[in-house]
Amino acid sequence: xxxxxxxxxxxxxxxxxxxxxxxxxxxxxxxxxxxxxxxxxxxxxxxxxxxxxxxxxxxxxxxxxxxxxxxxxxxxxxxxxxxxxxxxxxxxxxxxxxxxxxxxxxxxxxxxxxxxxxxxxxxxxxxxxxxxxxxxxxxxxxxxxxxxxxxxxxxxxxxxxxxxxxxxxxxxxxxxxxxxxxxxxxxxxxxxxxxxxxxxxxxxxxxxxxxxxxxxxxxxxxxxxxxxxxxxxxxxxxxxxxxxxxxxxxxxxxxxxxxxxxxxxxxxxxxxxxxxxxxxxxxxxxxxxxxxxxxxxxxxxxxxxxxxxxxxxxxxxxxxxxxxxxxxxxxxxxxxxxxxxxxxxxxxxxxxxxxxxxxxxxxxxxxxxxxxxxxxxxxxxxxxxxxxxxxxxxxxxxxxxxxxxxxxxxxxxxxxxxxxxxxxx
Numbered sequence: 001x002x003x004x005x006x007x008x009x010x011x012x013x014x015x016x017x018x019x020x021x022x023x024x025x026x027x028x029x030x031x032x033x034x035x036x037x038x039x040x041x042x043x044x045x046x047x048x049x050x051x052x053x054x055x056x057x058x059x060x061x062x063x064x065x066x067x068x069x070x071x072x073x074x075x076x077x078x079x080x081x082x083x084x085x086x087x088x089x090x091x092x093x094x095x096x097x098x099x100x101x102x103x104x105x106x107x108x109x110x111x112x113x114x115x116x117x118x119x120x121x122x123x124x125x126x127x128x129x130x131x132x133x134x135x136x137x138x139x140x141x142x143x144x145x146x147x148x149x150x151x152x153x154x155x156x157x158x159x160x161x162x163x164x165x166x167x168x169x170x171x172x173x174x175x176x177x178x179x180x181x182x183x184x185x186x187x188x189x190x191x192x193x194x195x196x197x198x199x200x201x202x203x204x205x206x207x208x209x210x211x212x213x214x215x216x217x218x219x220x221x222x223x224x225x226x227x228x229x230x231x232x233x234x235x236x237x238x239x240x241x242x243x244x245x246x247x248x249x250x251x252x253x254x255x256x257x258x259x260x261x262x263x264x265x266x267x268x269x270x271x272x273x274x275x276x277x278x279x280x281x282x283x284x285x286x287x288x289x290x291x292x293x294x295x296x297x298x299x300x301x302x303x304x305x306x307x308x309x310x311x312x313x314x315x316x317x318x319x320x321x322x323x324x325x326x327x328x329x330x331x332x333x334x335x336x337x338x339x340x341x342x343x344x345x346x347x348x349x350x351x352x353x354x355x356x357x358x359x360x361x362x363x364x365x366x367x368x369x370x371x372x373x374x375x376x377x378x379x380x381x382x383x384x385x386x387x388x389x390x391x392x393x394x395x396x397x398x399x400x401x402x403x404x405x406x407x408x409x410x411x412x413x414x415x416x417x418x419x420x421x422x423x424x425x
Contacts, residue, residue, distance in 0.1 A: 006388045008371045014395035015377065021399045022112050026256050026406060030117050037104055038117070041124055042264030044097060046216045048090050050131045050153070050268050053138070054344035054356060057081045059209050060228065063339070067331050070321070075314040077348040082138065086218075091135040097128050116397040120260045123390060127153070127267040134344070143345050143352035147308075150344065153268055154357040157308065158364060161301050163293065166282055170290035173414075175233040175424045182225045185211075188236055188422055189223055192244040192412055198252060209336065211239065213247040215266040215385065223248075233424050237413045238284045246277035247385070249407050254384020256406045258394060261384025269387035274361040275369030276381040282366075284413060296337075297362040299323075303341045307355035313338055313348035379405065 029035060056062060058081070066078050104122055109115040130153050137145040180188060186202045193199060200213075201222045208226040215221055223243065231239065250273060254261025278294070285292035299320060306316045321334035345354045368388070372378050379402035380391060394400070412418045419425045 006392055008368055008375075008388070011372075011380065011388060011392050011395060012375055012377060014392050015380065015400055017396075018399075020112065022397060024257050024398050024400075024404055025113075028113070028259060030114065030259075031110075034107070034114060034117050037100065037107070038121060038259070038265070041100055041104075041121055041128075044093055044100070045124060045128055045266075046220065046264045047218050048093060048128055048131050049214060049217045050134060051212065051358070052214075052217055053087055053090055053131070053135060054082070055207060056339070056343060057083060057207075059207055059339070063209075063332070063335055066317075066335055070317070070331050070335075075318040075321075077313045077350075080342070080345065080348060082344075084139070087135045087138050091132060091139060093128070094132045094136075097125055097132060101125050101129070112397055116393065117259075119393050120258075120265075120390065123393070124260070124265055124267055127269075131268065138344060138346070141346035143347060143350075143354045146344060146346075147352055147354040150355070151357055155269070155271070155360055155364065156357065157301070157305055157360070161298060161363065163295070163298055164366065164370070165294075166286055166292045168286045168290055170286070170288060172234075172288035173419070173425065175237075175419070178233050178423065179230055180232070180236050181230050182227050185225050185229060185231060185236065185239070186223075188240065189225075189244060191418070191421055192240045193248070195410055195412060195415070195418060196244070196249060196252075196407055198244075198248060200248060209339065211243060213243050213251075215251050215263045221263050233422075234288055236422075237424075238281060238288075240412055241280040241284050242277040245409055245412060246280045247273065249409065250276055250382060251385045253382055253405055253407050254386060257404065258384060258398075261386040261390065266385050267387060267390065268358075269361070270358065270385075271361045271365035271368060272381055272388060272391065273365070273385045275365030275367075275372075278362060278366040279369050279373065279378070279381070287413065294363070294366055297366065299337055300341070300359045301363050303337050304355040304357055304360065307341050307350060308353050310350060310353045312350045313342050316341060382409070 062078050066076060069076055104118060107118060109118050130149060134146055134149045137149060182204045186204060189202055203222050203224050204227050205224050206227050208224045212224045214224060251262030251266060255263055282292040303316050303320060317334045317338035320337055321330055324330045324333055340359055341355050342348055344356045369381055372380055382405050
């Protein structure tokens, strides 16, 4: 297996190397026994979603209570409760995961294609086992252990943080100024899927706090939209580029090309997954406004650094609010970032120095995506919803080119028929 610290240069070297590589066969079906193992792994992986596991119960009530108190100058550490039954269910998967680990490890591949299947299955199982360990430590309310496991899954802080900024002449079309509530967003997402030939169900949830494309969950693949979410026309098109044309399209490409990197065979490190979506955000902002700055990502990094250094929820949220108090809904924005940083923690006073570092993907992923783009290999991000280690495994085994991508980007923000169907032009 690969070492933990892989680099973009490792990926580029593997992609350019030409010896002992095979051609990708879309919708490849492995031999019967490997197909059985893959099906068993997928069945477990589908039910193990680390983001669902760390969702807090009653999020809107908890948030509103916190904001009401903060408006009167009382920045508090909220009490986070979790779905214990859901966490127990994930922890109980350990025996099955270990059994599958042994079965896959004992298989002797007959050719390079089977060797690829084995390496990727073992990687998915490693990811699963780490999530099981996180579930076990959450049940024990051991924030110190949970923090260590989360960092192992999602990575640690970068050595330094730079604020990326891009500018160009805007060229975005004038759009009808409309508002879209959760149902309107769902209708637009369904329409965007139709243009690509996808058909993922969409769920409007009272508990969700952010729009989430879920390749895997107890209920299967789905897009989740918070019931309270309202966006304008530009925000909607930006979301479609991020969620449908990047996240969902990437997952479908990975599934078709390799049978991994999407749906039941997707893993949890989403740096490159978010990197592709952040490039979409950048391109939209440059098209519409002529300027893109990854300021939200820098807030996430700052909040995580404070948390890892032992700051409590109240201190992190207050610091974020003080920097953004001139903005509309500044308290809500500060709370939302702090909540994402502390999700999964038992004690928001944070004596363990806990941070849920998954959202480092918004910073690290964009930097990695820009590095690939600068080298002329940005198209590697479109091959599937993979982390860097998985893409290196793929590049070692397959001859890769942008022509092989099955679902190529339409760029719906400039598609007049799509804009007309949405009533925006």
